[in-house]
Amino acid sequence: MAQKRVLIVGGGAIGLAIGWRLARAGCAAALFDRGRVGHSASWASAGMLSPLSEVQFEEEDLLHLGLKGLAVYPEFVSELEADTGCCVGYRRDGVLLVGITQDDLEYLKFRYRYQRDLGLSVAYLSGDEAREREPHLSAQVSAAVWCPGDHQVDNRHLVRALRKGLVAAGGEVFEEMGVDELLIDGTRVRGVRVGEEVFEGDTVVLASGCWSRLIPGLPDCARPPVRPVRGQIMRLAMTEDFALNTMVWYSRVATSTVAYLVPKDNGHLVLGATSEEMGFDEDVTAGGMFELLRAAWEVVPGVYDLPVVESLAGLRPGSRDDAPILGETPIEGLIMATGHYRKGILLTPLTALSIAEVILERRTPALIQPFGIDRFGL
Amino acid sequence: MAQKRVLIVGGGAIGLAIGWRLARAGCAAALFDRGRVGHSASWASAGMLSPLSEVQFEEEDLLHLGLKGLAVYPEFVSELEADTGCCVGYRRDGVLLVGITQDDLEYLKFRYRYQRDLGLSVAYLSGDEAREREPHLSAQVSAAVWCPGDHQVDNRHLVRALRKGLVAAGGEVFEEMGVDELLIDGTRVRGVRVGEEVFEGDTVVLASGCWSRLIPGLPDCARPPVRPVRGQIMRLAMTEDFALNTMVWYSRVATSTVAYLVPKDNGHLVLGATSEEMGFDEDVTAGGMFELLRAAWEVVPGVYDLPVVESLAGLRPGSRDDAPILGETPIEGLIMATGHYRKGILLTPLTALSIAEVILERRTPALIQPFGIDRFGL
Secondary structure (H helix, E strand, O other): OOOOEEEEEOOOHHHHHHHHHHHHOOOEEEEEOOOOOOOOHHHHOOOEEOOOOOOOOOOHHHHHHHHHHHHOHHHHHHHHHHHHOOOOOOEOOOEEEEEOOHHHHHHHHHHHHHHHHOOOOOEEEEHHHHHHHOOOOOOOOOEEEEEOOOEEOOHHHHHHHHHHHHHHOOOEEEOOOOOOEEEEEOOEEEEEEEOOEEEEOOEEEEOOHHHHHHOOOOOHHHOOOEEEEEEEEEEEEOOOOOOOOOEEEEEEHHHOEEEEEEEOOOOEEEEEOOOEOOOOOOOOEHHHHHHHHHHHHHHOHHHHHOEEEEEEEEEEEEEOOOOOEEEEOOOEOEEEEEOOHHHOOOOHHHHHHHHHHHHHHOOOOHHHHHHOHHHHOO | OOOOEEEEEOOOHHHHHHHHHHHHOOOEEEEEOOOOOOOOHHHHOOOEEOOOOOOOOOOHHHHHHHHHHHHOHHHHHHHHHHHHOOOOOOEOOOEEEEEOOHHHHHHHHHHHHHHHHOOOOOEEEEHHHHHHHOOOOOOOOOEEEEEOOOEEOOHHHHHHHHHHHHHHOOOEEEOOOOOOEEEEEOOEEEEEEEOOEEEEOOEEEEOOHHHHHHOOOOOHHHOOOEEEEEEEEEEEEOOOOOOOOOEEEEEEHHHOEEEEEEEOOOOEEEEEOOOEOOOOOOOOEHHHHHHHHHHHHHHOHHHHHOEEEEEEEEEEEEEOOOOOEEEEOOOEOEEEEEOOHHHOOOOHHHHHHHHHHHHHHOOOOHHHHHHOHHHHOO
16 A cells, blocks of 8 residues: 655644654654744643533533543553653643632532533532642632543643654654645645645645634635634743642633633643634733733732743634534545644644544544534535 | 053943943943843833932932932933934933822822922822823823923933943943952952953942942942842833823832833833842742733723733842942942942933042042942941
């Protein structure tokens, strides 16, 4: 059997993971990124793997995708770490959803009942019970929902390891080489053009996040309805006498602010994230930082004295219904792996395994069937 | 007459300005800095020249020094710009001291009466009158004191121009060459040692800001009582539809926060500054940024959407009585020019002119006589 040649457009966690799975399965995988691999939305993520705490009303398909995404994580990580010798910082911390005001508490209770009705393993805690679990919580925190099944990974270690795995398995990474045109013959993909150079392939995977609909040559029927949703984050440096045990998630109802605090093995504390419809603007703003700092300080006052290491913004790829866009398209050989919105890191293993199955076995797993581009009726 | 050889320890605005004045007067001036010239406290300053708005109770000597410091600025700037061809962004914006709460207003009135009793040209404005002057002020601002006599300079342009002027006049700049020892023969200064190398000089000027007391070889009688007072600042990028006309100064009484907003010619808006006794810690912290952003947003809500360009901390040199330490010492040839605390940029010209007079004319101007190191009885 001739070696399958797969071109991957976009070098975030999703594209890298697909490339790694295909390369280790014997494909000739080549990945193109217009910038630095792994340095867009994947870099700005906090690496939360939190389908339980993030569950949204009326999104049960997406919840099940997320739960399955989390379920396949440990084995995926084991294989990746074995392939590469890298540690990607997979941790089973659990998330505390916390609230302060009466409005926050009403919201927490509402969420808790919804989570419980879905059969998720969560517990409602008093403020004191929450502080037993995480002593750095403010005395103002009056209740919490404990989601022990939510985990995390170091998103930056993850993209580094995926890249290493891809290259070690014989894949190629073309960095700072944006795809200038998708080449299609009739209804079949033929390859991509980068500058004057043409790369031919049997399969092209579109994994360019919020930029996915902008690749020249994409026909309307295969142009994914994705848009950028800006997320600003900050990284603080934890000190020896200050280190969180759990992830903390705070919905500040009064201002519709969502903020989470995610401690990392390297001593960083990630504060995330705004959610802003600002087009392709990647600025970090005064207001974004202000909201993050205020929310973090309210629930974990000890952050006040921590040094600020970094602040940056990433652009999440939100689709029209906020769910990912996965699998085949009307163009033969053109595969979608985009629109992961807030769940890109969580769904990286599941997406990679599923898309590899689509490409290698010509079979679309049932789990991703609801997430095809056909649902938009383009 | 043999050429006088002057060694200057410290390359902030003060040291550079002294070097420039001495070099253009014919001295052989050599300046040493342990880091990048102009990149410590001078870089983190907002460049406010605001003796009126910053006047503190019971500091009338210092007020007169500041007023004189401002009075000599225009001619100093003219000479520097003529010498170097640089523009240092001298602007006569004026400062609006603003308040929101009843406590803020009581404080504003108290300050206003004190300023008026001192004969300063200031005006008490209603919130609406203040907004006529600066339409970007929040509707929450309920009163203001207008200080039209306060000016500003671009502190970064200033240090660049001073360095250029110093070098153009034949002076030498030794960057990233910290002085390892002050060399003294009996009661007379002989020079400095940097690594293995000895530089001899008739005069040594100590202008190392908060590091001034740490130079090895300094005898107790000439060790200035200075300490670092951390100031965190941020720089935002103003947009076309958002540009402040005036400087805004806000004393947020409820939290003892002082914040000011200073628009620069390059489109930056400087937000300053915390005032923290944290030793030599130069971290930018979550709490520091939070306080600046909250205060700025309260009085000028339009800052919310502005991109954050930079955040950094500088260490002001505060002396035991918060006034500068200027002039001769018990060690012949050893001259102090340190301890300028919040007024380093304001007092740069006056300090340079006065210290040049001390060195060239062997005469201590009356204005700086109250600020000698002898006042501490070391």
